[in-house]
Amino acid sequence: MSKTNACRILDSLGIHYELREYTVDPDDLSAENVAAKVGYPPEQVFKTLAVKGDRNGIAVAVIPGSYELDFKALAHFTGDRKVEMLPLKEVQSVTGYIRGGVTALGMKKDYPVFADETIEIWDTVCVSAGQRGLQIVIAPADYLRATSATIGEISREKK
Numbered sequence: 001m002s003k004t005n006a007c008r009i010l011d012s013l014g015i016h017y018e019l020r021e022y023t024v025d026p027d028d029l030s031a032e033n034v035a036a037k038v039g040y041p042p043e044q045v046f047k048t049l050a051v052k053g054d055r056n057g058i059a060v061a062v063i064p065g066s067y068e069l070d071f072k073a074l075a076h077f078t079g080d081r082k083v084e085m086l087p088l089k090e091v092q093s094v095t096g097y098i099r100g101g102v103t104a105l106g107m108k109k110d111y112p113v114f115a116d117e118t119i120e121i122w123d124t125v126c127v128s129a130g131q132r133g134l135q136i137v138i139a140p141a142d143y144l145r146a147t148s149a150t151i152g153e154i155s156r157e158k159k
Contacts, residue, residue, distance in 0.1 A: 004130040006105035010138070013146055018137040019129060029100035029132070031065025038126055038135050042066035045126040045135070046119060048102045050095050050111075053080030058094060060104045062115040062127070062147075063155035074154045077114050103128040103136075104147040113149040120151065 003011070010017050022037035035045040042065040049061045049069055059078050061069055075083045092098050096108040104113045104127075119125055119140045126135045127143060144151065 004103075004106075004134065006103045006128075006130040006136060009105050010136070010142075010146060015138070015142045015146055017142070020126065020135040020137055022133055022135065024100070024133045034135065035065050035126070040126050043118065044122050044124075046115070048104050048128055050086040050091055050102060051078075051083045052086050053078045053083045055080045056112075058086065058109075058111045059083065060107070060111050060113045060147075061154055062104055062113060062119065062149065064116060064118055066158060067116065067118075067155040068158050070154055070156050073152070074114060077150060077152050077154060078112065097128075097130055098132070100132045101128055101130055101134075103130045104149070106130060110148075113147040114154055115144060115147070115149040115151050116155045117151050117153050118155075119144070 020038040031045050031047040032042045035042040045065040046062050047065050051059050056078050071083050095102055124137050125140050126137055129136045
């Protein structure tokens with residue numbers, strides 16, 4: 001298992017983490033599927049979403065796998081009137097990562113990161129290691145420090 005840029009960043013910060021490998025299903029890149037494969041409940045596996053605001057541009061939202069992004073709530077935190085998902089065709093050129101492997105660690109630029117407040121209820125969470133098939137298990141406080149994330153209520157349970 002090779003180290004990703006995300007792993008190297010955590011190493012450079014002296015942050016402890018574990019890696020979990022899983023078999024990728026290219027037809028189902030959902031956080032729920034990843035959660036089942038790494039043995040965590042979906043609400044403890046956080047997905048990373050690249051968004052674009054109408055005033056402040058690119059931002060990153062980190063939310064539980066079983067939740068959906070609350071665009072209005074996120075816009076409040078980013079200072080935008082509205083935010084929308086970054087079009088899939090732009091994700092790799094903007095973040096440096098492909099769909100299913102996006103992580104807030106080591107993007108092409110230091111975009112502002114916003115994490116859902118539920119991240120703090122767990123002892124550990126799973127986040128993408130920056131490539132499909134690899135997850136980082138990390139203490140939320142360490143992840144928040146490494147990403148300089150702002151915490152807020154930015155998601156809601158899926159209907």
